[in-house]
Amino acid sequence: MGRPPCCDKIGVKKGPWTPEEDIILVSYIQEHGPGNWRALCNKYSAATPPTLFLNALFSSNFCLLRCSKSCRLRWTNYLRPGIKRGNFTEHEEKMIIHLQALLGNRWAAIASYLPQRTDNDIKNYWNTHLRKKLGKIQGHDHEKIENGGFSESQSVSKGKWERRLQTDIHMAKQALCEALSLDKSDKSTSELESESKSKLFPMASEIKPIQTSTTYASSAENIARLLQNWMKKSPKLSVEGSSEISDQSGSNPSIGLSSSPSEGAISTTFLGLNSSNSDISAEEQEAKFEVAANLVAENGMLQNEIIMRTNVETQMPFSLLEKWLFDEAAAQGQDGDFMEMTLRETADLF
DNA sequence: AACCTCTCCAACCGCACTAAT
DNA sequence: CATTAGTGCGGTTGGAGAGGT
Numbered sequence: 090m091g092r093p094p095c096c097d098k099i100g101v102k103k104g105p106w107t108p109e110e111d112i113i114l115v116s117y118i119q120e121h122g123p124g125n126w127r128a129l130c131n132k133y134s135a136a137t138p139p140t141l142f143l144n145a146l147f148s149s150n151f152c153l154l155r156c157s158k159s160c161r162l163r164w165t166n167y168l169r170p171g172i173k174r175g176n177f178t179e180h181e182e183k184m185i186i187h188l189q190a191l192l193g194n195r196w197a198a199i200a201s202y203l204p205q206r207t208d209n210d211i212k213n214y215w216n217t218h219l220r221k222k223l224g225k226i227q228g229h230d231h232e233k234i235e236n237g238g239f240s241e242s243q244s245v246s247k248g249k250w251e252r253r254l255q256t257d258i259h260m261a262k263q264a265l266c267e268a269l270s271l272d273k274s275d276k277s278t279s280e281l282e283s284e285s286k287s288k289l290f291p292m293a294s295e296i297k298p299i300q301t302s303t304t305y306a307s308s309a310e311n312i313a314r315l316l317q318n319w320m321k322k323s324p325k326l327s328v329e330g331s332s333e334i335s336d337q338s339g340s341n342p343s344i345g346l347s348s349s350p351s352e353g354a355i356s357t358t359f360l361g362l363n364s365s366n367s368d369i370s371a372e373e374q375e376a377k378f379e380v381a382a383n384l385v386a387e388n389g390m391l392q393n394e395i396i397m398r399t400n401v402e403t404q405m406p407f408s409l410l411e412k413w414l415f416d417e418a419a420a421q422g423q424d425g426d427f428m429e430m431t432l433r434e435t436a437d438l439f
Numbered sequence: 440a441a442c443c444t445c446t447c448c449a450a451c452c453g454c455a456c457t458a459a460t
Numbered sequence: 461c462a463t464t465a466g467t468g469c470g471g472t473t474g475g476a477g478a479g480g481t
Binding site: 103104105106158159162163166167209210213214216217218 | 446447448449450451452
């Protein structure tokens with residue numbers, strides 16, 4: 090027998106995520122960390138009324154009527170701390186264009202060079218902006234870029250996996266060369282950041298700082314922004330079993346979900362903490378209020394932790410690559426024949 | 440004002456690979 | 461070793477909003 094069954098496919102919710110679902114998800118991740126998506130998915134049966142959301146929110150049995158896959162996607166593409174949203178900078182645009190030309194439509198690989206952006210974001214940006222832009226600029230050359238720059242001659246008789254790995258390494262190296270050369274004029278903020286980072290992470294001192302002129306969007310901020318938009322769209326929308334979601338912040342004590350005062354806030358009524366919930370005693374409400382407040386406050390710490398981890402985890406390979414790049418460049422010039430590199434050699438690098 | 444078309448992007452789908460049992 | 465769930469990834473879709481007629 091294999092693993093026990095996962096989510097009950099019946100009753101799994103689809104479609105846009107609501108703020109309360111986001112909160113449940115963030116809360117769960119705060120408690121258990123990312124991953125273990127199965128544990129939070131669909132514990133309740135299809136017959137479970139959504140009113141149990143509040144109980145779920147404030148109990149250890151966090152639960153969503155979402156499949157694990159949907160939860161993971163929501164987290165990685167939207168709620169995860171460190172995601173930068175909004176317009177792409179010219180620098181990022183150039184990076185994407187270069188990396189796409191070298192790596193093809195391998196958005197996850199491209200996104201690894203832009204840790205603040207998700208592969209989905211990059212993919213969307215490419216499909217909606219850059220492809221057209223390049224199409225206009227380059228005309229028929231565009232096709233070449235769309236094909237990822239692979240030449241027919243590379244389809245040799247080597248194993249598919251090995252060939253791809255070698256190509257990847259070759260392309261990544263080229264991409265790094267070009268990306269780094271692009272970035273040389275863009276140092277001021279990066280240098281500052283690398284200085285401070287090097288105090289925390291000595292190993293990180295050799296890591297190329299990634300542009301951070303635009304502020305990070307924390308998951309709390311993401312939710313707050315979502316809530317703002319959501320409340321604008323449906324100010325009278327109510328949550329079953331709780332009271333209305335209100336944007337009348339003056340009339341309700343609110344729990345700020347954001348570190349920025351300009352961002353939105355979740356009212357206690359939204360969280361179901363007002364007196365209308367007769368099933369919950371005043372003490373319980375107070376306790377839950379506190380839990381929610383702590384949850385939000387601690388979220389900032391969690392975000393920092395995750396950002397740091399992300400920096401270390403995602404940038405360490407980057408620094409190794411970079412080191413390798415410079416070593417290789419010094420040893421054999423920039424046009425070494427990486428296609429001849431053996432699998433063993435490439436494996437040793439990582 | 441009403442309708443149509445286009446653009447954007449969050450979310451879903453399907454496939455491949457990995458890991459657990 | 462076989463089976464099955466988990467995860468990662470790229471492609472695609474559908475709905476909301478913007479802009480044009």
